[in-house]
Amino acid sequence: MSAWLFDAGVTIGRRRVPDRHRRRAVANFDEDVVTLAADAAASALEQAPAPPEVVILASLSLPYAEGGSAQLLVELLRLPSETVVMELGATLRDGLLAVRLADGQLAAGAQRVLVVGAHRARAEERDGGDGAVALLLGRDGGLARLTPGVAHAEELRDRWRLPGDPALRIADPSFADVYGAARVARLMAPRREGADAAQAVVSCPAPAAAARAERDLGGTGDTLVARTGVLGAAHPLLRLLDSLEQPTLLLAASGGLGESLLCEPEAAASALAARARDAVAGGDEVDAVATVVAGVDFHPYQSAPRAWRERGQDLRLEGLRFGDRVHYPPPAVPPPGHEHESGVAVALARTGTVLTQTRDHVFPGAPVTQMVVLDLDDGARFYAQVAAGEELEIGDRARLVPRRLHDGGSDSGTNFIQYFWKASQCR
Amino acid sequence: MPIAGQVAIIGSASTPFGVLHDRGYLELLGEAARGAIADAGVTQERVEAAWLGTAEPGVAALLGDAGTAVTEAIAFAPKPVTRVSTFCCTGMEAVRAAAMAIAAGEHELVLAVGAEKMRDVSPRGSLVARTANLTHPTLAKGRSAPGQFALLANRYLQVYGHELADLAAVAVKNHEHAQRNPLAHFRTPVTVEQVLAAPRVAEPLGVLDCTPTTDGAAAVILASVDWAREHADDYAVIEAISLAVVDGYYAGFFHGEPDYLGFRVTREAAARAYAAAAIESPREQLDVVECHDCFTITELVNYEDLGLCGRGEGVELLRSGATTAGGDVPVNLSGGLQACGHPVGATGVRMIKEIADQVIGRAGERQVGGARRGLAHTLGGPGVASCVAIIGAPR
Numbered sequence: 013m014s015a016w017l018f019d020a021g022v023t024i025g026r027r028r029v030p031d032r033h034r035r036r037a038v039a040n041f042d043e044d045v046v047t048l049a050a051d052a053a054a055s056a057l058e059q060a061p062a063p064p065e066v067v068i069l070a071s072l073s074l075p076y077a078e079g080g081s082a083q084l085l086v087e088l089l090r091l092p093s094e095t096v097v098m099e100l101g102a103t104l105r106d107g108l109l110a111v112r113l114a115d116g117q118l119a120a121g122a123q124r125v126l127v128v129g130a131h132r133a134r135a136e137e138r139d140g141g142d143g144a145v146a147l148l149l150g151r152d153g154g155l156a157r158l159t160p161g162v163a164h165a166e167e168l169r170d171r172w173r174l175p176g177d178p179a180l181r182i183a184d185p186s187f188a189d190v191y192g193a194a195r196v197a198r199l200m201a202p203r204r205e206g207a208d209a210a211q212a213v214v215s216c217p218a219p220a221a222a223a224r225a226e227r228d229l230g231g232t233g234d235t236l237v238a239r240t241g242v243l244g245a246a247h248p249l250l251r252l253l254d255s256l257e258q259p260t261l262l263l264a265a266s267g268g269l270g271e272s273l274l275c276e277p278e279a280a281a282s283a284l285a286a287r288a289r290d291a292v293a294g295g296d297e298v299d300a301v302a303t304v305v306a307g308v309d310f311h312p313y314q315s316a317p318r319a320w321r322e323r324g325q326d327l328r329l330e331g332l333r334f335g336d337r338v339h340y341p342p343p344a345v346p347p348p349g350h351e352h353e354s355g356v357a358v359a360l361a362r363t364g365t366v367l368t369q370t371r372d373h374v375f376p377g378a379p380v381t382q383m384v385v386l387d388l389d390d391g392a393r394f395y396a397q398v399a400a401g402e403e404l405e406i407g408d409r410a411r412l413v414p415r416r417l418h419d420g421g422s423d424s425g426t427n428f429i430q431y432f433w434k435a436s437q438c439r
Numbered sequence: 440m441p442i443a444g445q446v447a448i449i450g451s452a453s454t455p456f457g458v459l460h461d462r463g464y465l466e467l468l469g470e471a472a473r474g475a476i477a478d479a480g481v482t483q484e485r486v487e488a489a490w491l492g493t494a495e496p497g498v499a500a501l502l503g504d505a506g507t508a509v510t511e512a513i514a515f516a517p518k519p520v521t522r523v524s525t526f527c528c529t530g531m532e533a534v535r536a537a538a539m540a541i542a543a544g545e546h547e548l549v550l551a552v553g554a555e556k557m558r559d560v561s562p563r564g565s566l567v568a569r570t571a572n573l574t575h576p577t578l579a580k581g582r583s584a585p586g587q588f589a590l591l592a593n594r595y596l597q598v599y600g601h602e603l604a605d606l607a608a609v610a611v612k613n614h615e616h617a618q619r620n621p622l623a624h625f626r627t628p629v630t631v632e633q634v635l636a637a638p639r640v641a642e643p644l645g646v647l648d649c650t651p652t653t654d655g656a657a658a659v660i661l662a663s664v665d666w667a668r669e670h671a672d673d674y675a676v677i678e679a680i681s682l683a684v685v686d687g688y689y690a691g692f693f694h695g696e697p698d699y700l701g702f703r704v705t706r707e708a709a710a711r712a713y714a715a716a717a718i719e720s721p722r723e724q725l726d727v728v729e730c731h732d733c734f735t736i737t738e739l740v741n742y743e744d745l746g747l748c749g750r751g752e753g754v755e756l757l758r759s760g761a762t763t764a765g766g767d768v769p770v771n772l773s774g775g776l777q778a779c780g781h782p783v784g785a786t787g788v789r790m791i792k793e794i795a796d797q798v799i800g801r802a803g804e805r806q807v808g809g810a811r812r813g814l815a816h817t818l819g820g821p822g823v824a825s826c827v828a829i830i831g832a833p834r
Contacts, residue, residue: 370589397581432577
């Protein structure tokens with residue numbers, strides 16, 4: 013049994029920050045694994061005939077250490093509430109492990125599975141970058157056949173974090189290189205079942221070690237990492253897309269855990285590879301991470317029941333249609349002329365035009381908070397912050413994107429993360 | 440009976456407006472209330488009920504969260520006191536509620552007092568912090584009061600092709616006026632260049648486009664016109680007072696109706712007030728106006744929404760000098776919110792006192808010769824509430 017790749021989406025942090033031998037992709041302060049994953053997944057699902065029954069999120073930087081993050085994707089992507097969600101968060105190889113799990117779900121009867129790898133690098137990850145890759149997988153007839161191969165497990169720590177650790181612990185690089193993830197890849201490669209003709213692609217947290225291992229196995233080396241950094245669990249998935257022009261054996265290893273995946277693309281898959289490379293090639297060059305605007309730190313009133321009640325209208329971005337007009341937030345009572353109607357819940361248009369704007373210098377947190385009023389394409393109006401690092405002017409076209417709004421909460425029992433929609437440039 | 444033409448303002452008082460570190464909320468409230476009672480020439484015992492306007496008790500240790508603050512400040516027990524709160528219309532709404540009690544015949548003399556203590560914390564710790572922290576966790580998050588009005592400013596300038604200097608001219612005019620108001624927060628004139636050079640608050644608005652954050656209180660004593668005719672030396676008549684509310688707080692940000700070139704709610708409130716006071720041509724029939732110039736752009740759109748000129752003609756009206764002292768419809772001779780400051784609950788009461796003083800003929804250096812009728816206007820929330828009062832001399 014194999015899974016088939018039908019579509020994909022790639023979101024890479026917009027900023028490119030030079031760091032030693034490479035540029036790291038750095039997302040803005042209002043982005044995290046959930047928003048990056050949602051953005052990539054939205055692209056992957058754009059042409060999907062029906063929503064996936066299963067969502068698997070693999071990330072080493074999940075915003076919620078406990079309590080779940082993937083359910084946010086279900087809301088932000090307007091997926092059915094009966095969607096099965098899974099989270100993986102052990103090591104970088106979990107990107108490929110997610111494909112193995114998806115393969116099992118498809119074999120068990122699922123029609124479509126969404127696999128998302130996403131990463132927001134920690135400060136101490138000097139080789140790390142920010143980004144997300146989403147794959148829409150299904151049964152026969154897609155762009156590439158994906159067949160899980162051998163796995164590996166042994167007690168071999170190259171990076172780890174204990175409960176309460178503020179930072180990642182990373183083993184001596186020489187150990188990681190010789191005995192770490194790259195070694196695991198070398199161990200797995202000879203066991204490439206039916207993949208003799210495939211090129212080998214190795215992903216592990218240490219780029220130099222991965223490159224050496226890959227060359228040892230006859231591969232060409234990782235050309236993406238120099239432009240993005242290592243994207244955690246998303247990295248092997250990005251490399252999968254990059255190698256869609258020929259059969260590839262993907263190997264991913266870290267922490268003594270290894271996964272392998274054989275990818276056999278059809279000719280039409282090269283378009284996906286091109287799209288992935290375009291996403292990597294974009295971005296805004298900045299000199300240092302310090303130029304990224306600092307995060308917001310304030311303490312708004314919020315409550316879990318309120319958040320739960322309003323998820324339908326904010327994360328799913330749903331309004332109520334009465335006649336030919338969409339109202340957001342949904343009105344408490346029907347508008348005049350529609351007194352006996354209950355309205356139809358609809359997804360708001362995600363694009364619109366800037367009616368007016370201001371750059372606010374007194375709202376706490378960021379030095380300047382730009383606010384815009386958008387006239388959405390469906391006639392609804394939306395009042396929103398502009399996504400960090402972007403600017404909009406009157407008359408500009410804009411789209412709504414999910415972003416991390418704030419983490420505040422003066423009550424320690426309710427300081428959960430608030431996601432909402434911001435306005436972003438239409439690219 | 441209706442309020443219009445039947446309720447009189449027989450006394451009024453205001454504390455200085457400013458950063459009043461030496462006085463607390465209760466002292467300010469008490470000073471204004473006792474002052475109004477004394478000005479009316481009555482004893483406190485004869486005042487039967489009170490309405491308190493305080494919009495932001497959260498920045499004053501919750502003082503003013505209920506009418507009990509009046510009871511404590513002036514030893515008013517056991518008489519009824521009701522607190523009202525309608526965003527920046529709060530003070531004027533206290534007057535309207537008190538006037539209804541007179542019109543209903545329930546009371547003979549009542550007190551309406553507005554008080555706000557905003558500067559026990561820094562300006563950013565005051566309304567800005569409350570807006571950021573205590574409003575909805577996601578909807579409109581990023582909004583500040585200046586940011587809300589800056590949205591109008593940018594659109595107004597873009598649609599009508601005006602310049603920042605046209606906004607600055609409002610601040611220049613009102614600060615000029617404030618030199619003749621001993622109770623104003625700021626009495627120093629400013630130039631267009633100074634307004635334009637001031638730090639930006641919410642672009643395009645700078646510090647001098649904005650009302651300061653201010654402490655203060657003001658009060659009026661109301662009676663029926665019949666009572667006033669018999670007992671009062673001087674009084675003014677409430678010819679009309681109208682409150683309009685067009686939407687909810689958060690809904691007001693999102694609903695598609697506003698064109699960001701003015702406020703429908705002001706037009707609604709003005710239409711009702713003009714109908715009650717038989718005003719068909721506001722510019723000809725009003726001698727003086729106090730309007731809600733919380734930001735420079737607001738005064739320009741107020742001209743239009745109050746019918747002093749057509750839509751899009753606010754800048755031309757200002758340039759004509761008509762709204763400057765000596766013009767045919769002077770606006771904000773007190774200095775307005777721009778120079779008086781805006782202790783939210785007190786502002787509407789101060790405005791009504793200002794117009795009452797004008798039609799009584801005791802506005803001092805600010806007096807408009809022969810003033811017989813004036814208008815006071817407040818605008819609240821994200822443009823969802825507005826109160827318009829027409830105050831006239833006795834006929």
